Amino acid sequence: MKKLLLLLFTIVMATSGMIAQKMVHGTVTDDSGSPLIGASVVVKDNPNVGTITDIDGKFQLKVDANAKALVISYIGFTTQEVELGASDEINVTLTSGVQLEDVVVTALGIKKDQKKLGYAVQKVGSEEIEKSGAVDVLSALNGKASNVRITRTSGAAGGASYIEIRGAASLTQDNQPLFVVDGIPIDNSNGGGGYAGVAPTNRAMDLNPEDIESINVLKGGAATALYGMRAANGAIVITTKKGSAAKTKDWNVNYSASYGISEISQVPALNTKFAQGYGGQWYSGIFSSWGPRMDTCAYSLAGKNDFDVHGSIVSKNSPDADGGPVTPFNQFDFFQKGAMLNNYISISKASDKGSFFLSLSNSKNKGTIPNNTYDKNSIKLSSTTNLTDKLTFTASANFINTAADKIQQGSNTSGVMLGLMRTPPSFDNAAGYELPDGRQRNYRGGGGYDNPYWTANKNLFNENVNRLIGLVETKYQLTDNLSILYRLGLDTWTRRYKDYLAVYSRTHPSGLNSVSHSFKRDFNSDLMLNYNKKLTSDIGLDVVLGHNMTERYYNGVSSTANDLVIPNYYNLNNTTDLVASEGTSKIRRMGVFGDVTLDFRSMLFLELTGRNDWSTTLPEKNNSFFYPSVNLGFVFTELDAFSGMSDILSYGKLRASYAVIAHDAPAYRTLTYYYKASPGDGWTDGITFPFQGSNAFTLGNTVGSNDLRPEKTTSYEFGIDLKFFNNRLGLDAAYYNNKGEDLLLSVDIARSTGYSSMFVNAGAMTNKGIELTFYANPVKTSLFNWDFTVNFAKNNNLVDKLADGVENIYLGGFTSAQVRAEAGEAYRTIYTYDWTRDDNGNVIIYSDGFPRGDYSLYPVGSVDPDFTMSYLNNFGIGNFNFSFLLDWKKGGKMWNGTRGALYYFGAHKDTETREEGDKFVFDGVNENGEKNTIEVVKDQNWYLGGEGSGFTGPGVDFIEDAGWVRLRELTLSYDLGKKMLKNTKYVNSLSIYFTGRNLWLKTPFTGIDPETNLLGASNAQGLEYFNMPGTKDFVFGVKLGL
């Protein structure tokens, strides 16, 4: 370690000698002769040496005497290469068009020519993000990069999104990629949710999509080896907008505003024929919808009471039938139209002295559930100053405030969908939720579940987050070949929430008030040395050496009042039962790394990296580990043999890479601890200590381990990148194979050991697959442009093994349907009870005409899809642009627990066929193997008393195909071009657009939009149990550039 740094010193000293240099200068203009301000001028093969043009389009640059050429580029124009000859003056004219070679941002903020990379990086630009109409960066990114699966887990405003690249790499730890903003890794926690509660909001949603310049998706393996442990799952590298100059001015002001409306998309079909009741009879306040046919009923005014406000329900022919006919209420009228209003303004400036960027934004979102709101306010300031021509200093700060009001959802007697959908169609929830004495009015006479109107109006969860992401960075060009960079970043947030349930709420009839404050502070320090030299005329060398330190600290305090003495007064002093708790977590890591890239004639590129990390989460004897990577890129079209084909095959590259990535453990796993005792069972809240004035501790249920090692993933990637017809056609294909070993898992162990789990390095899991991106621009004329991109990805995951004696790991779910990782199956396989079947797999139908359940848990399908594909199509007609994004997810199963529950209550449309005449024949064979022909009626005896529902019978019939084809985005925009605005004094650009999100959805899933998850952004995906329905959104926007 110390020797390494001494070596660095020597290099620093030795290379400050003199090398022959010359000064070049020139002007860059566009094809109409106007100067291009802020155009990038860099030395070919040494992009660290460069500058930008000034207000007159002029530049000056000191280069090595042996520098071969300059590369001049500007967004929206074709990059040009100009050879450096005898003359010191270079004048360049750029023509508008698409760039052939992109500079991408790789790990640690190192910018590299995509040409040189031996692995795939997919880039998504700001245009695609801004016009997506999405409120957060994850929703904006959805469908735009192959093998990046993003799931919006709740239709509520502020609902979290789960993101996974290339499949799960870890069995029990977070499988989401690292989010990096301007070189600083940021926190993306808080996304996981519980079975009951409100929709969580993951912290990456705090970012403002309009501040983003580009997103580079690093999919893992060699791409992220330099990030160390946190990037085992890939990285989303975000670069925010800095100063950029307009053509004719220094200052650039951009204003954009958008307004949107949203409504719920699909919902399950409910029973609309049969009234509240049991056994065909109506009963006031009964839990189920097994009552009489509503068309044979009428109201009786004599039976009116606080709950049955229209009267009791009697037969039409009864003498008391004086209240009019009984007609079904549409319970989904509860939902409203959501609305969104965004305002954004940015001011920026760039010159050869540096750049400046300031943005302010406000986003207000009203959800489709009454009183659900999600608002974001952000201020971002960033400034880069060229203190000297060698020394730059950058500082940036982004302050964000997120405030949300959220409504209860999920497996929760106070959850909106649970109460709403179990309500019989004959009960009018909307006719009042609170009685004069404060009791609740619901279909169960005040018991059972909360009336959704009660939930939305009386039970509120208010959350407020203040976040600061800041960095300072300084870069010094020691010599032409050697630069040093130091970056220090801070990401800190405080989150406050207040969660209360009113007295008479079903989950907590005595009321509840919970207040929580939590604080997070992440530091990241990077010191990097970059050496770049052309060793010979054919061979170039690029070396990066670095040192990294990070600390992640969390502290939270929460306090819950378990009863309310005075109703409707939500202060912690209003209780007889107050319980508080505190939690802390601190992790530190340190790494040293090196990256050597050799380039042979700009044709063959070899990159070697090595990183050694230390982490406090592993036992001292095992807390250091080293992992290498190598990647090779071969741009074979640079060979002379291909030069004649360059009109057809303009670019072709082969890529191969190998990388080892390690991942440390969660904090505090090396010892066994005692915890405050909390006796309970699966039915009730249980007991909290201190109790009767005493405290009590119990030995924790997870055994600590002093033998923990880091998890290791070995990954191989091969790929090919081809561009045809001057970039009118492109194909990028990649194959990868990631093998994870020593995966840490908290394995359930037999409870008779005295513990319920232990943490071991034992698992192994493989992900292999392919990614294809196909791009074509078939029509490209000045009047009409048509281009499209197809992204395809297929990932095969297999859990190779877990631990000795451990057959499976429970990831999440219920006793009757759960998601597990099981050896020999894919990660996230759904297990549930099945019907008894014969040896050929046919369901056995017994002599009564019904099947019978087999109450062992069997694997019935995998949550992750067979493949995903997206088709992004752009039509440009003059100033109009019409684009749409079709997203196809094939396969992947989901447990529709909602339908299973609704069958029990007779609340689902499928249970309408319950009368004598509704004959049904179960599909299966009888005990002799012959096809079943017995006719039965599926009535209350089957759904409630028998095995026909999710509560009483097997869950296998409720596992549905959750694949889809959807029109994720549709955008129509009109851009007043530069030519039209040329004559206006102030306006530089103006466009108006309409974007529709999720306008069309086709899926075999019979519940809500299957892009959802009960447990939020957590490993346990594939569960739908009274989740909030998804939405479709209509957004209108305008963008103005001054």
Place this chain on the structure above:
Amino acid sequence: MKKIIKLGIFTLMIALISSCSKWIDPNINIDPDAPSEVTMELLVPSIEANLAYAVVGGNDVTRPQAMWMQQLTGIARQSEAQGRYLFRSNNVSNLWSTIYASVGMDATQLIKQAADKASPHVAGVAKVLLALDLGMATDMWGDIPYSEAFNGKDNLTPAFESQKDIYKSIGTLLDGAISDLSSSASAVDIGGDFIYGGDVQDWINAANALKARYSIHLSELDANTAYAAALASANAALDGGFSDMKFDWATTETGANPLYQFMRDRGDVVMGSTLIDMLNESNDPRLPALATFADDTTIYIGSTMTALDATASKPGPAVASNESPTFFMMKAEVYFIKAEAEMGTDEAAAKADIKNAMNASMESYGVDPGTWVDDYYTANIDTKSGAELKKELFKQKYIALFYQQEVWTDFRRTNNILGLTANPNADKDFPARYPYAQSSIDYNPNTPDFGTITNKLWWDK
């Protein structure tokens, strides 16, 4: 300028090297919010509360068992299904976990710590609680792990021992407890004890009382030995001044009785007609304590297993209010055991003890019987003998021990002496055992195949 910058770089690098070793400080990985050692008086209440909440008075123990014994009727959802004897491995995983990973493990740790700290009184309490934990478990599952259990990573798949061996171990634990509690000195006194407030004699009595119970469980195997042992232990307990072994809950929502919490959060059970009919028939003064009025009435109605009457009486304030105690062992039970044990040889003494039991039960529920016990005794107990008397004993025990596991144990041990009829909506006969927990089946290959829940345990002939 260049020199200043280079100096700056040097300083930065030096700062970073020197912070290297201090940065990765292993002390950071010690959880500041959780201790790795606690004192004994913090373990005792955890064991007692877990045992009381989830096992002795547990919603996965006495609630389903009381439904099977028709003291309660399940009217909706899972309770209704369990009332029809639909009871599966997944229903008992939480319970198995509490019995082993919470109560059993903490008790084992406590016994070790008490030995290290030369505090036999505390060890005695731990042994009694562990014996009860195992006793409740074996009467549900039969063969269970014990001698290979509680060893963490050293033995991940503990062997299941025969119920016969478990009963031996329970006896050993209780004898050991009595011996420990009888020590003259204990370095640390019993602290954090919610049950007896640290009184050593009370714990000795409790150990003897439990010995009596577990002895009499073997009545179908060898009645004479069982009764002799039970009688001796029952006498020892009573002579020592046994008082109810119970755990008192609090009036707060997060300190309340488990049945109260179940009725509050779920509902789904009402009083069963079999029990209510018995109480109504004899005008039993305990009615208002054990049950509430049926909805909108001033009478007590129990629901039959077929009517599923949601308006029937609910469990009453003595058992289902927030501070209703969970009875580990009532004095009434000790008298009943004594009565059963001596019935073969001394009917008169047995009859007297039945009356003692009934009076003790009244006291435990805070009910003043007036002359009712004496009147009932004269009319219904004194007049009987032999098999009839035995049946009356168990009838009174069935009422007095409402909502305790012992009722189901008596039912199995006497082959349904009260003549209950199985639930007509069920597809099987009365359950005679619990299914092994799903977690045990999943993670311990030594878990035996229990067949079905109607298969009898070792002591159940």
